[in-house]
Amino acid sequence: MRRVLIPLVMVSMLALGGCATDKRKDDLTTTLNAYASEVRWGDFNGALNFIDPKEREAHPIPALEMARYQQYKVSEYDEGNGPTPNGEFEVKQVVKINLVNVHTQQERTVTDHQTWRYNQESKHWYLESGLPDISGNP
Template sequence: MRRILSILVVLSVLLLAGCATKTRSDALTTTLKAYGSALRWGDFQSAAQFIDPAVLAAHPLTQLELARYQQVRVSEYDDGAGPVPAGDFDVRQTATISLVNIHTQSERSVVDHQTWHYDEKTKHWWLTSGLPDITQD
């Protein structure tokens, strides 16, 4: 009887861990789709809402950065192979973003190395790497 009870406890713990992982995975998928959509539409203001509040407080977006984002239009957002685990509560994703300068109509691409962290308390994925650096060559 004791052995059966022990097995049931272990199975219950594994089941709960699986549910937590599934919930975290579903939240990541939803978050990455919403973030990608915001960038595809060139809505950098909305994309900024995905940044971890602590990161944003430490490194607020400057007026110059916001002005630079207004000078480009996103023509393509390719998140490649998708997210790659980088720990229990972290993932990395590399996206290629094609941008068109609205003044010169020249197009170029930048590579955005994203880092996402899952906050267990709020059950929310946060972008810890900030918005893409569109000044890179």
Template sequence: MRRIPSILVMLSVLLLAGCATRTRSNELTTTLTSYGSTLRWGDFRSAAQFIDPAIRAAHPTSKLDLKRYQQVRVTEYDDGAGPVPIDDFDVQQTVHISLVNIHTQSERSIVDHQTWHYDQKTKHWWLTSGLPDITQD
């Protein structure tokens, strides 16, 4: 009879862990969708708010970078296969972004390697790799 309570405790722990994982996964999907939509609209200033606050404070987006972002229009944001888990609290995602220079109308594509981290305290996913580097060739 002593086994039944311990089995119930074990099942409860597994059920709670499953719920936490599902909640984290749903929050990741919501965050990645919001970030992708923000970039699709070319709103790099708002996209910067997805960056981990500690990283954002240590490495603020420069005025030069903001001016560069204003010179392009995002025409495609392809997140392909979606995020790939690194561990329980980190994922990576490779995104192909097509950009048009608003002055020259020339189009080019870049690859953005994103890393996202789940902060257990704030229960929030944060971008740790920074905004896309639109200066890459």
């Protein structure tokens, strides 16, 4: 009986570990889709919620900088090849975002190099790299 029980326990543990990985992967997909939706609709205040609350508190974005985001409408959000794993709890993603200035109607593209990290305590994925840089500086 013991010979059967040990392999059964090992298989169960491996399966549970796989479930945790699948859950984390599903959570990442849900998080990336929700963040993309916020940015596509130009809701950068909502997009702030994807940054770790501790990081937001330690490094708040000035109101003037947040106001700059209101000068643009997002005309395209292209995730390219999607996220690339960078270790067990981190992914990177390069996104092309087309922005239209609401005052001049000029369109330009910014490249957003995103880093997402999984917080094991809160069981959430957080945007570590911050909101996209729309300043136009290289």
